[in-house]
Amino acid sequence: MAQFKNMIYGFEEFGFIVRDLLLGIKTIKYNWDETLTEMYLIGSKALPLVLLGGLFAGVILAIETGHQLKLFGATSLISRTVSLGMVRELGPVVTGLLLAARTGAKNSSEIGAMKLSDQIDALTAFGFNPVHKLVLPRTVAALIMFLPLTLIADITGILGGMLIAKQTFQIEIAWFWDTAINALKMKDLFVGFAKPFFFAFFISTISCYFGLKTKGGTTGLGKNTINAVVYSSIVILILDFIFTKIVWEVL
Amino acid sequence: MIELKNISLSFREKVILKDVSFRIEDTLTTVIVGPSGAGKSSILKIIAGLWKPDSGEIFFNGINVYHMSESEYQTMRKKIGIVFQSNALFDSLSVTENILYFLPERKSLTVSELNEKAERLLNFVNMDGTGDLYPEELSGGMKKRIAIARALAFNPDLILFDEPTTGLDPLNSASIIELIEKLKENGTTSVVVSHILNDVVELGEQIIVINDGLVVESGSIEKIMTSDEPFVNKFFYQLSKHNYIMKSNYNMYELINV
Numbered sequence: 249m250a251q252f253k254n255m256i257y258g259f260e261e262f263g264f265i266v267r268d269l270l271l272g273i274k275t276i277k278y279n280w281d282e283t284l285t286e287m288y289l290i291g292s293k294a295l296p297l298v299l300l301g302g303l304f305a306g307v308i309l310a311i312e313t314g315h316q317l318k319l320f321g322a323t324s325l326i327s328r329t330v331s332l333g334m335v336r337e338l339g340p341v342v343t344g345l346l347l348a349a350r351t352g353a354k355n356s357s358e359i360g361a362m363k364l365s366d367q368i369d370a371l372t373a374f375g376f377n378p379v380h381k382l383v384l385p386r387t388v389a390a391l392i393m394f395l396p397l398t399l400i401a402d403i404t405g406i407l408g409g410m411l412i413a414k415q416t417f418q419i420e421i422a423w424f425w426d427t428a429i430n431a432l433k434m435k436d437l438f439v440g441f442a443k444p445f446f447f448a449f450f451i452s453t454i455s456c457y458f459g460l461k462t463k464g465g466t467t468g469l470g471k472n473t474i475n476a477v478v479y480s481s482i483v484i485l486i487l488d489f490i491f492t493k494i495v496w497e498v499l
Numbered sequence: 500m501i502e503l504k505n506i507s508l509s510f511r512e513k514v515i516l517k518d519v520s521f522r523i524e525d526t527l528t529t530v531i532v533g534p535s536g537a538g539k540s541s542i543l544k545i546i547a548g549l550w551k552p553d554s555g556e557i558f559f560n561g562i563n564v565y566h567m568s569e570s571e572y573q574t575m576r577k578k579i580g581i582v583f584q585s586n587a588l589f590d591s592l593s594v595t596e597n598i599l600y601f602l603p604e605r606k607s608l609t610v611s612e613l614n615e616k617a618e619r620l621l622n623f624v625n626m627d628g629t630g631d632l633y634p635e636e637l638s639g640g641m642k643k644r645i646a647i648a649r650a651l652a653f654n655p656d657l658i659l660f661d662e663p664t665t666g667l668d669p670l671n672s673a674s675i676i677e678l679i680e681k682l683k684e685n686g687t688t689s690v691v692v693s694h695i696l697n698d699v700v701e702l703g704e705q706i707i708v709i710n711d712g713l714v715v716e717s718g719s720i721e722k723i724m725t726s727d728e729p730f731v732n733k734f735f736y737q738l739s740k741h742n743y744i745m746k747s748n749y750n751m752y753e754l755i756n757v
Contacts, residue, residue, distance in 0.1 A: 367589060372548075
């Protein structure tokens with residue numbers, strides 16, 4: 249019962265943060281410096297991680313599907329599987345999960361440490377809304393940076409798939425690219441490019457929420473950082489399921 | 500002048516403050532004293548507007564702020580500076596940036612005007628030449644003085660100090676006490692939360708003793724020391740046993756044992 253009560257309190261507090269965030273959207277013009285810093289930290293600092301994540305997702309996808317398709321003599325479909333799989337599913341999800349771990353942990357631990365050392369109270373006491381000052385720049389930076397990072401993961405994934413297709417299944421590079429690009433329809437691009445915005449919003453708000461509610465010293469900080477990563481990851485998978493369902497049943 | 504009337508506060512089932520009432524007169528230094536967990540810091544956070552009490556009224560110069568919205572309270576906050584026990588300095592900012600970070604006029608002043616303001620404040624707290632350092636490069640006493648300079652940047656009418664000398668060596672404690680006294684000379688009202696007897700003796704013109712969320716005694720140091728309240732006697736006697744008071748015109752130990 250107590251756990252259920254805490255969960256309701258949690259949803260209520262999260263709702264207040266999202267409300268403050270949306271109401272304070274105009275204050276972003278006062279926080280551009282912080283937003284640019286966050287864009288740099290989320291974007292360029294996460295680039296190697298996303299490059300590697302995307303590349304290996306594409307490579308594994310090509311190997312797994314290639315061997316199955318070979319049984320039916322349909323290895324020429326590898327390019328189509330890799331491009332659709334990367335753009336619609338693996339690109340956004342792998343990027344989302346990697347950024348949930350990296351950006352989510354960063355947001356939660358930074359804000360949590362600020363909470364424990366009274367810096368959040370200091371912001372409020374000196375007339376700033378912590379949600380506008382801390383959560384908003386991080387969320388806007390994530391919203392701006394997640395799409396290009398996802399695109400990079402998509403491209404490196406398809407490149408990885410192409411290498412496997414050429415080396416293992418002897419598929420011509422020109423043929424691979426031609427079929428890979430032709431396989432993509434507008435709805436695939438729409439789904440693949442819409443997901444990062446939702447992932448960015450929820451990773452950022454969930455991780456900042458756990459940072460802001462940190463208490464209980466270093467143990468509490470560690471616990472909330474774990475929660476931020478775990479809950480962000482779960483929300484990414486749930487959102488991905490919802491999107492996939494919509495694509496197949498509505499669009 | 501600040502007046503708290505019948506303030507009560509609880510977090511879920513835990514009662515923090517019960518019907519707390521007192522007045523803080525202008526230019527007097529008020530010390531709120533009591534054991535750990537008594538509710539002292541909660542009072543400070545209520546005055547600063549960080550926490551909203553469950554019931555009661557808070558008056559700032561006769562204006563009831565209890566029902567004020569967050570945005571209305573912002574104007575009131577500009578008149579209050581706060582020095583946190585942990586100092587709450589921003590690690591990623593230099594000393595100068597920490598001092599200037601909260602200034603509302605930061606965008607309208609030139610860089611040289613801002614630097615001049617920061618230097619003036621650093622000079623006031625005897626920290627000249629430290630503007631380019633970062634908090635991690637400072638000692639506990641230095642951090643406290645920077646936190647005071649930051650609180651002063653607004654030219655507040657009232658400064659709240661949460662345990663300003665806790666964790667500092669005697670020399671640093673003395674310098675912080677001197678700073679608070681210097682603020683009084685400039686006409687700033689200070690409210691100090693402390694459980695250190697030396698702070699009470701050195702700073703307290705008005706003392707409020709809190710125990711278990713209740714105000715058990717208030718008044719001048721003489722009134723507190725001659726109180727019949729058993730908790731006050733016990734608390735100050737225990738404090739005096741662990742504190743060696745260095746003040747020529749006061750010997751607390753003798754006063755208690757009279």
